[in-house]
Amino acid sequence: MPALSDAQARAVISNYSKINNEASAQRDQTLLDTVEDGPMYAMSVSDYTETEGLPKADRKPYKPWSYDTSSAKLYIPRFTTGQNRWFAAALSGEKGKDPSRIAVFAEQPKDKRWELVSVVDLAGTTLPDVALDKDGYATAVAASGNKQLAADASLLRTAVLDNFATGGTNTGTKVFDPTRASQQQIKVHDETTRKFGKLGTTVFAGGTNRFKDAYALKTSDGGALVLFAHTHTQTDAVAHSGLQINPDKDDNAWLHGIPRTSVTYTFVCADAATVPAKAAPSRLIGYTCARTDASGPPVGSASTDRA
Numbered sequence: 001m002p003a004l005s006d007a008q009a010r011a012v013i014s015n016y017s018k019i020n021n022e023a024s025a026q027r028d029q030t031l032l033d034t035v036e037d038g039p040m041y042a043m044s045v046s047d048y049t050e051t052e053g054l055p056k057a058d059r060k061p062y063k064p065w066s067y068d069t070s071s072a073k074l075y076i077p078r079f080t081t082g083q084n085r086w087f088a089a090a091l092s093g094e095k096g097k098d099p100s101r102i103a104v105f106a107e108q109p110k111d112k113r114w115e116l117v118s119v120v121d122l123a124g125t126t127l128p129d130v131a132l133d134k135d136g137y138a139t140a141v142a143a144s145g146n147k148q149l150a151a152d153a154s155l156l157r158t159a160v161l162d163n164f165a166t167g168g169t170n171t172g173t174k175v176f177d178p179t180r181a182s183q184q185q186i187k188v189h190d191e192t193t194r195k196f197g198k199l200g201t202t203v204f205a206g207g208t209n210r211f212k213d214a215y216a217l218k219t220s221d222g223g224a225l226v227l228f229a230h231t232h233t234q235t236d237a238v239a240h241s242g243l244q245i246n247p248d249k250d251d252n253a254w255l256h257g258i259p260r261t262s263v264t265y266t267f268v269c270a271d272a273a274t275v276p277a278k279a280a281p282s283r284l285i286g287y288t289c290a291r292t293d294a295s296g297p298p299v300g301s302a303s304t305d306r307a
Contacts, residue, residue: 002078002137003085003107004114009076010069012105012114013089017066020116025062027052037108038117039211039229042268043290050291053253067091073099075130075217075225077140084109086117086215088138088227090127098125102272102286104215104227117213118227120272122286123181128274129220143214143226149275151175151282153214153228156273160284164189164204164232176273177281185287192234200238200245207231207266222277229270237262244299254294263296 004012016035023032027048036044051059073090086106090099104118130138143153151159159175162168163185168176176182193202211229219225236245238261245263247255255263269289275282 003087021064037115046292049253068095075138077138118270120270120286121288128225131218131220139218141216143216157230161206182284203235207233235264259299260296266293268292
């Protein structure tokens with residue numbers, strides 16, 4: 001049985017846009033919690049937190065927006081009774097524009113509400129070729145522990161973390177073919193770890209990932225489109241005493257403008273990859289990250305140079 005009808009899915013997307021606008025205009029986390037969950041909710045709350053940490057003069061007025069339901073490409077799987085229901089949608093925030101992101105909406109079993117749990121910005125315009133049956137419905141497959149796929153969500157997550165941590169040296173470049181998204185993660189590693197020169201260091205590592213749910217749809221080549229989440233940290237540290245890291249205003253909510261000797265940032269991210277059925281590399285087709293925390297020891301009162 002399909003998770004819901006085409007019309008119902010489009011209504012879910014419209015309702016999400018409406019409530020999201022109401023919540024975001026007031027930065028109302030409780031209202032937002034009625035239409036978002038998972039990594040998406042964590043990202044939105046961090047955005048609210050970051051905005052509230054800014055001086056009032058620097059807060060940009062909220063601009064209402066909505067997903068264009070008419071151009072949405074829906075991937076609605078069939079489920080058996082008792083299975084958790086979800087669907088994916090390729091969406092555009094502008095009328096008449098091609099979809100630029102893939103979202104997952106999941107039904108929360110407790111209150112039967114449909115909530116947006118993940119959104120991934122696509123690194124290109126080509127959508128994955130999801131297999132649809134004669135009635136236009138998709139097929140959900142296991143995202144974790146699936147031996148029919150070249151990589152499952154756990155291995156994909158490891159590879160993404162490796163792109164950030166080592167520039168892809170260990171598993172990133174072995175699991176993934178080079179794509180814009182994968183190369184962007186490697187570029188983040190390469191540029192960020194060099195940004196301080198001899199004045200400091202930057203180290204990326206995997207963080208505690210609260211968002212272990214992953215979603216997969218069968219693709220027409222027998223593989224799958226896998227949507228998953230990861231959490232990573234970035235620790236900046238000065239090379240020696242006498243130096244300090246001066247937080248910028250976007251970090252105010254967490255660091256309050258106080259100079260630090262080191263800062264650990266936490267990022268929650270949503271990722272999307274296409275995975276072949278046979279032993280071959282996967283393709284990371286997009287990812288979206290939000291900083292959700294920052295902390296670090298304040299500098300002592302000694303006079304300092306700036307890093």
